[in-house]
Amino acid sequence: MRAAFYSSTGTAKQVLHVGEQPTPTPEPGEVLVRIAVSGVNPSDVKARSGIGISTAQPLIIPHSDGAGVITAVGSGVDSGRIGQRVWIWNARWDRAFGTAAEFVALPASQAVPLPDNVAFEVGACLGIPWLTAWYSVHFREPTADDEWILVAGGAGSVGSYAVQLAKRAGYRVIATVSSEQKASIARSLGADAVINYRTDDVAAKVSAIVGGRGVDRIIEVDLAANAHLYTKILKPGGSVIVYGSSDWNKPLPLHPWLRHGVTVSLFIVYELPADVRRAAIAASAEVLADPSFSHQIAAIFPLDQVAEAHEAIESGGVIGNVLLSIDH
Numbered sequence: 001m002r003a004a005f006y007s008s009t010g011t012a013k014q015v016l017h018v019g020e021q022p023t024p025t026p027e028p029g030e031v032l033v034r035i036a037v038s039g040v041n042p043s044d045v046k047a048r049s050g051i052g053i054s055t056a057q058p059l060i061i062p063h064s065d066g067a068g069v070i071t072a073v074g075s076g077v078d079s080g081r082i083g084q085r086v087w088i089w090n091a092r093w094d095r096a097f098g099t100a101a102e103f104v105a106l107p108a109s110q111a112v113p114l115p116d117n118v119a120f121e122v123g124a125c126l127g128i129p130w131l132t133a134w135y136s137v138h139f140r141e142p143t144a145d146d147e148w149i150l151v152a153g154g155a156g157s158v159g160s161y162a163v164q165l166a167k168r169a170g171y172r173v174i175a176t177v178s179s180e181q182k183a184s185i186a187r188s189l190g191a192d193a194v195i196n197y198r199t200d201d202v203a204a205k206v207s208a209i210v211g212g213r214g215v216d217r218i219i220e221v222d223l224a225a226n227a228h229l230y231t232k233i234l235k236p237g238g239s240v241i242v243y244g245s246s247d248w249n250k251p252l253p254l255h256p257w258l259r260h261g262v263t264v265s266l267f268i269v270y271e272l273p274a275d276v277r278r279a280a281i282a283a284s285a286e287v288l289a290d291p292s293f294s295h296q297i298a299a300i301f302p303l304d305q306v307a308e309a310h311e312a313i314e315s316g317g318v319i320g321n322v323l324l325s326i327d328h
């Protein structure tokens with residue numbers, strides 16, 4: 001089969017190759033999926049560059065997310081699944097061979113049925129961006145007086161889902177963005193208010209919007225950059241859920257947080273508990289059935305341009321999900 005692969009970390013153009021690799025055979029409990037679209041995420045790019053979570057495998061086919069059709073099953077898997085359209089999660093977590101290939105074999109539970117009316121391009125956005133956004137919004141039930149949630153980076157791949165899911169959960173939403181283009185995207189997704197975190201005084205704007213009490217919750221894309229704001233924009237006792245940070249070693253203002261009663265939770269989507277993942281997957285079926293729910297697809301590259309797809313993410317210039325289309 002044709003696949004993208006690398007055997008050492010480095011820049012995209014240096015280490016990513018496209019060529020022939022053995023087509024996998026599904027082991028017991030696995031399905032073989034013919035990939036139509038592979039989803040590219042920042043963690044795939046970081047892993048390839050060597051700054052992400054390291055792996056010892058000698059050859060890696062990148063990308064955790066994807067969508068396609070089951071073409072074979074291993075023993076113990078219902079053969080009725082052959083021909084089923086699916087979306088994929090965690091193809092590259094603790095595993096060497098991901099979705100940037102014509103085929104991937106993986107545990108049957110990691111291939112989730114994709115409704116006929118949902119495009120493979122959408123399916124390839126669900127594994128990381130959707131599940132991360134869902135957990136960020138739903139990791140704890142709202143309290144009776146919860147009203148406002150701030151989504152940092154509200155036009156990003158995760159952020160754009162988080163804005164929509166927070167609205168559906170009944171929150172009023174403030175999105176932070178860095179440009180007018182991203183502001184109009186966040187508004188179109190339902191954000192009640194938008195703040196440009198580069199040009200506006202975020203604390204003053206939040207105070208003006210929510211009446212001085214602070215927001216109830218924050219969904220954080222960059223802990224290191226925004227940690228200093230929490231005591232100014234979060235209500236006392238409020239909570240922050242963190243899924244990203246530009247620096248994981250930066251000292252944090254723990255004493256001000258202590259006095260303010262800030263709760264900070266961090267998580268990695270690859271390690272969601274099984275019951276949480278099941279709930280998120282069940283919720284995805286409902287949302288996928290709703291054509292008004294929006295999926296931000298920034299660019300689709302052919303498999304041969306996998307390096308350009310990685311570079312597009314590294315450039316920071318794309319708004320939304322980057323995908324690879326796999327021709328057969």
Ligand SMILES: NC(=O)c1ccc[n+]([C@@H]2O[C@H](COP(=O)([O-])OP(=O)(O)OC[C@H]3O[C@@H](n4cnc5c(N)ncnc54)[C@H](OP(=O)(O)O)[C@@H]3O)[C@@H](O)[C@H]2O)c1
Binds near residue numbers: 153154155178320
């Ligand atoms: N923990 C997990 O399981 C998990 C899951 C998914 C993603 N992540 C991580 O989360 C990050 C975002 O992923 P993504 O796929 O959503 O990327 P993305 O599509 O590039 O979105 C990130 C968004 O955040 C904005 N942003 C950057 N710095 C910001 C800041 N200081 N304040 C507010 N907004 C800011 C960016 O826009 P501007 O630069 O224009 O502001 C962009 O719109 C990556 O580092 C990724 O590795 C972690």
